[in-house]
Structures are given as C-alpha cells and as structure tokens.
Amino acid sequence: MPRKKSNPAPETGKVLKAATSQPTLTSLRGVSGWREATAWLRARGIEDVECITPDLAGVPRGKMMPSSKFTSNTSLALPSALYRHTISGEYPEETDTFRYEPRDSDLKLMPDLSTLSVVPWETDPTAQVICDIIDTNGKAVSYTPRNVLKNVVRLYNERGWKPVVAPEIEFYLVAKNDDPDYPLHPPKGRSGRSILGGQGYSIAGINEFDELIDDIYHFSEKQGLEIDTLIHEEGPAQLEINLRHGDPVELADQVFLFKRTIREAAMKHGIYATFMAKPMQGQPGSAMHIHQSVVNIETRKNIFSNPDGSASKAFFHFIGGMQTYVPKTLAMMAPYVNSYRRLTPDMSAPVNNAWGYDNRTTAFRVPVSDAAARRVENRLPSSDANPYLALAASLGCGLLGILNEVEPEPPTEDTANEGSIDLPRGLLEAVSLLESEPALAEVFSPEFIGIYAGVKRGEFETFMQVISPWEREFLLLNV
Template identity: 70%
Template sequence: MSAEKTEVRAAGNRRARIPAFVKNVRGVKNWKEVADWLAWRGIEDIECITPDQAGVARGKMMPSKKFTSNTSLALPSAVFMTTINGGYPENGHGFIYPEDDGDLKLVPDLSTLSVVPWEDDPTAQVICDLVRRDGSKVEFTPRNVLRRVVDAYKKHGFEPVVAPEIEFYLVNKNPDPDYPLQPPVGRSGRAIAGGSGYSIAGINEFDELIDDIYHFSESQGLEIDTLIHEEGAGQLEINLRHGDPIKLADQVFLFKRTIREAAMKHNIYATFMAKPIQGQPGSAMHIHQSVVERKTGKSIFSNPDGTETDTFRHFIGGMQRHLPNSMAVFAPYVNSYRRLVRNSSVPVNTHWGYDNRTVALRVPYSDPAGRRVENRIPSSDSNPYLSLAASLACGLLGILSKIEPDAPMDKSANSDSIDLPRGLLEAVELFEQDEPLRKLLGNSFVSTYGAIKRAEYETFMEVISAWEREYLLLNV
C-alpha cells in the first residue's frame, strides 16, 4: 500500500475515533466532555456569563485550561443589585443592602456551552447559575426566579411551554445620546422608512447583516423560526420555536448579544429599547404560552373532544388579575411606558380574545393540541427570564385559585381606557403589593427588584428632556 493511501486511512481512523458529543454545536453532559469539546475546537478563552436583573451579560473570562481545572468562580452579590446606569439602590420597602457584599458562586450549566462566533480568537461561552457558599440557590437572580416558577408548575404535575417573539430596531450609530436615533441606510442607499410590515424587500435591505445573524445563531445552536420586517423604520422581529422556558430564556439572552454584535459588524446599532424613535411603533416581546401534563405531554388547555378546559379559562383569568401587578417586570424602564399608549399597535388593557391583536391576551386560532395564550404586553427591553417567570406565574395563580376570566373581546380595544399602570413607580408599588405573586416569585427578588427600579427612576428624574426645554423654557 502506498504511503499516501496509508496516510488517508490513518486520518479516516482518527476521524472515526472522535466522540459524537465533541461535534455538538451546543452543550455537553459533564466536565470530561468539556475538555474534549474545547480541545477539538482549539478554544483559547471561556466567557462564563449570567444575566443580571436587566438581562445584561455579567461574568468572567478566563483561559480554557483554567476553566477545566476545577477553578472556583464567583461574583459579588452587588452585581445583581445594580441599576442599569451602574448605581445601587437605597434600603427600604423590604430591601436591605448586604453590608459584606459577599460572593455568589458561579456554577456553569454545561448544557449551554457554545462558541462565541464573532470573536477573532477561538472563544466559547457558558451560561452560569448562582449559588451561595453552602450550595443553596440564590433566590433573587433572574435564572433562578424563572426556575422557581417552572418548579412550581412541576409540583402540580404541569410543564409550561413558551415561544417568545422579539422585536428590535436597527439604527445608525449614536455616540451622542442627546441626538435622536435615526433609521439606517440599507443596500438601496436610502434611509429605511416605516410602514414595511412583512415586507420581504425590507428584509432584503439588510441581507448581509441578516446572513450574519443566521450564521452566528447556527454556530451557537440557536434556532430561529422566522424573521420578519415589522412596521417601524428598520424594525425587525425574530420568532423562536416553542420549548422549555429556561432554554428559551437562554436563547433570547444569547440572541440579544448575537444581534447586537452582528449589527456592530455592519457599523450600526441594534436596540431593544421599547420606544427608541418618536413617531414609530414600539418594540415588544410577545410570549406564547401553553401548559402540558408532565406524565402524558397532553395540553391541559384542551379536552379530549377539542373544547377548551376550565384550566384554560383559569389561566387567562389569572393573567387578567395579576398582569397589571407584573408591569414592573414587563415594562421595566421609564421608556417602556412610552410604548403603552392608546390607539396604537400595542394593547393597554387586560382583555382577552380570539385572534385579536388589540387585547393583552390573544388566543391564536389553532388545533386543540396547539391551544395557547399570547401575552402581548411585555416590551423587548424586559429581561426574558423575568418576563417569562412573571407571565407564567400569573397564569399558574389563576389555575390554582380557579379565577374566571371575563368574556372574550371580539372588537377593537385600542381606544378603551388604559387598565395598566401609566408609569414605573405606580407599577413597582403594585408589584410589591401583590402577595400571591410575591410568594411565587420570591420575597427577596421582589424586594431587590423594586429597590432597583426606584433607584433608576430617581436618576431619570435628574435629566431635563427636550420637551421641557421646548415648551417650558420661554413660556412659564
């Protein structure tokens, strides 16, 4: 046999010996598999990340050899008490800032291991959970809040299923925040205009950017169901496939990073602000929700004959009762409430209806197995872990308390009176006062989150807006 053929066969044998898990795009089972997975890709650095209360990635980066050497990873507890502008809340309303600012241990969830495709050097990332030194879960961290709600469903023999839809804007770079955001220029050479809902041409304006989003997503094992152009100028929406809430929240968390990085590569910004451009539609994170039996996998929203169950109605009833009290999570910033106005494309009520996009809780037409409730209230600036947790918590409280909904709305509700809090402080007060919701989400989370939102509101009040300068400067 020639030396060339021997070399080819040897190479083929080496390929055959490669374990299947090494080729997993996303996730491994144990630490031994981690080492092989990293080595096969030549990974040099690891990003150990976790979402803070705003959904921002926090964590540590380290060489891959250090990551696999049983290194203990920790973050200060203050990381999860930080405002979006980098400040810290004051004590009060049940919140007490820990004097020692002790460490919380990062525990990598190896099922989330994936590459970071936009980095020049071979880099991987892994999402981490937070535990205390004794191994107990940290109640107020976002991933644990969602897990707490999912575990409550499991305790009653249920399993929630979700499918988020995330809207966002592409805008020109804006290094000076005093200037309004502007839509970017697409491949046509013209600035993008609004009114392009579901326009394929609108998507094609950003073909190369969208290709990068798809490629980056595929490299991380993230599954995009569909991508559309929304009504706003440069506004897009990504729909994700339905599945486990924690896995879907992880995907939204990573998608936000991915989309921002892809946009930066093309010298523009991607923003998930709820209302980034005056006169343009806001951006939402709609959440489709259903519930199945853990043992059988059958929907608890549908009877064997295909009709709606009492549980389905009670889920909607719970959403209607507790949704206004969850607005601090669904609309977490002052800017979020600029999206929630009458006679617009966003519902400002607690109504429900069949295939009615003007109500908060839409029931899309589907077969009995696919019966679900779409929560159309959350904005895209909300933390996906917390929005999913709060939304599912509202529904579970309705199931457990057998709360009956009102009659479905079969007409437009856009011009009805606003049933939701109009501002952040009002929303925080309602959030803290809802005792069943507090119990389900966790007392320390509710207190910590409320304190953060109050502190953010106070810093907003220090800023003088263009509206004040325009109408008050020379008139009052």
C-alpha cells in the same frame, strides 16, 4: 433542541473525525459533563471561555478565563452587589425591603454545561457558557433572574405540568449615535437610502439588510440557536425574530444569547441593534410577545384542551390569572421609564388586560390553532425586558389563575384599545402594584421583589435628574 453537526475547522478536523462515535463532541450546543466539556473545548481549539449570567436587567455579567482554567475545578465568584445596581450603574439607597448584603459576600457562578457553545464573532477561538448563581453553601440564590424563572417552572413541575413557551422579539436597527441628546434614526440599507416605516412583512425591507441578516443566521447556527422565522415589522428597520416553542429556561437562554448575537452582528456592519421599547418618537415600539401553553408531563397532552378538543377549565383559569395578576407584574415585563412610552393608545400595543380569540388589540390573544396547540399569547412585554423575568412573570400569573380557579372576563370581540387604559401608566405605579400583591411574593420570593423594586425606584430617581428636550421646548420661555 435538535443537535446539529458542525463543519470542523481544518486544524481540528482530525480530532472531530476521531470523535464521531461521540455525538456530544460534534454538537453545536451543550455537553453532559466536565469530561465531555474538556474534550469539546479541545476539539475546537478553544482558548478562552466566557462564563456569563444575566443581571436584573438581562445584561451579561461574568468572567473570562483560559479554557484550561475553566476545566480545572476553578471556583468562580461575583459580588452580591451586582444584583443591586441600576442600569446606569448607581446603587440605590436602602429601604425597609431593599437591603445590601452587609459584607457584600461572594456569590458563586455555577456553569450550566448544557449551554456551552462557541462565540462566533470572536477572532480567537472562544466559548461561552451560561451560569446559575448559588451561595457559598451551594444553595440557589432566589433573587437572580435565571433562578426566579427556574422556581416558577418548578412550581409547575410539582403539579405534574410543564410550561411551554415561544417568544417573539422585535428590535430596531439604527444608525450609530454617539450623542444621546440626538434622536435615533434608521440606518441606510444596501440601496443607500434609509428605509421608511410602514414596511410590515416587506421582503424588500429585509433585503435592505441581507448581509447583516446572513450574519445573524450564521452566528446563530454556530451557537446552536434556532430561528423559526424573521420578518420586517411596521417601524423603519424594525425586525422581528420568532423562536421555536420549548422549555422556558432554554428559550430564555436563547433570547439572552440572541440579543447579544444581534447586537454583535449589527456592530460588524457599522450600525446598532436596539431592544429599547420605544427608541424613536412617533414609531411603533418593540415587543417581546410570549406564546404559552402547559402540557401534562405524564401524558404529554396540552392541559388547555379537553379530550374532546374543547377548551378546558385550566385554559380559562390561566387567562383569568393573566387578567388579574399581569397588571401587577408589569414592572417585570416593562421594566424602564421608556417601556411605558410603548404602551400608549394607537401605537400597535395593547393598553388593556382584555383577552380575545385572534384579536391583536387585546393584551392576551388566543391564536387560531388545533386543540393540541391551544395557547395564550401575552402581548404586553416589551423587548427591553429581561427574558427570564418576563417569562417568569407571565407564567407565574397564569399558574396563580389555575391554582386559584380565577374566572376570566368574557372575550373581547371588537377592538380593545378604545377607552380608558387598564394598565399602570408609569414605572413607579407598576412597582407599587408588584409590591402590593402577597401572592406574587410566594411565587417570586419576597427577597426578589424587595431587591427588584428597590433597583427600579433607583432607576426612576436617576431618570428624574435628566431635563428632557420637551421641558426646554415648552417650559423654558412659557412658564
């Protein structure tokens, strides 16, 4: 990611000016070591540092401390149970494959200093850094999301390849809602009226929230995050942010931070930003489309294209792997009961595992491009997915296709969303498929799959305790 120079605050200007011979101190994002981290924090007058890491849901967890303590070789720890609770905070019952660590021992936070950046919405000078999780012996903990993705990238690297991704994240702006029994509805824009649906690519729709969008851009720039484009989607007050292509771990980090950034910007304007897959009945869901390609590390050439520009065997095998394995990893891309409300016919989301050239009705779309940019877009993940796990699942399925030389079905020329649904119809079915495929355990680790499946089943059981309005409406007096 290109380094950008920040405008120094008046009280730190002298320090920054004196440090212009050291580009790292003027960078918006990342340093190369602890000595530079100390200077970077001092140059900005940073008082506190947030050490954060994604849990299974992608929620930021961690610790905050004074910057002096952060740079003093302090040992940071979290309990292992943090990766075994549900989105609602419950701890599921143990099973044969889902077990709690007997002592709930410590896991260590290892700051990745390449992610160090400011927290622009805080009133006091604050920085943040994303951390990896290691055990007390210094070994990477296999079931934590960032490590799951890193392991998939490593499998590519061992074969001389580097995966490249570009995520697109959709989300809704909604009016504040302090009672979960009431449906969500769009907020009022600058016109004083709630925006309606059917505003795809509307500039006026974006302008309704131009001050909020300005803050999103401002907060992002301060963190060294780069937005490629921003559009209004089909739903009322539904927006989409596209990110520039790059390294999967770096892009997952950006999505992780973007979600936090967008929520904070919305809260500043008295509204919510939600990444629920299906927040409003009768409206389109929110996706996290993932564009994927693979380059040869040595030649830097796209392995999806032959020297003559034609599509390579690796390209077709990657698609074959997606068709074969993505339905079995859907629980990592559609992780909640609500996610499957998005994956329904006639709601602008694929309900198949077909592929096609420039065909948005397929799960796997091949956009129009030249040979160097040949790529596959996975249109199944929803925006509620943990970005680390969604990217790991998608890339892992493609890799299995290449390694096993899986041949894809013929491309779909017409609409692919007519007829039967070719995907799991609910969370429990998706979790069972994830557990049933031995090849996935080799890619993601048996421990991760056991823990993840246990947490998802726990979330489903919690959901089943809730009586919905539909049940009160149609069952109360009719059965």
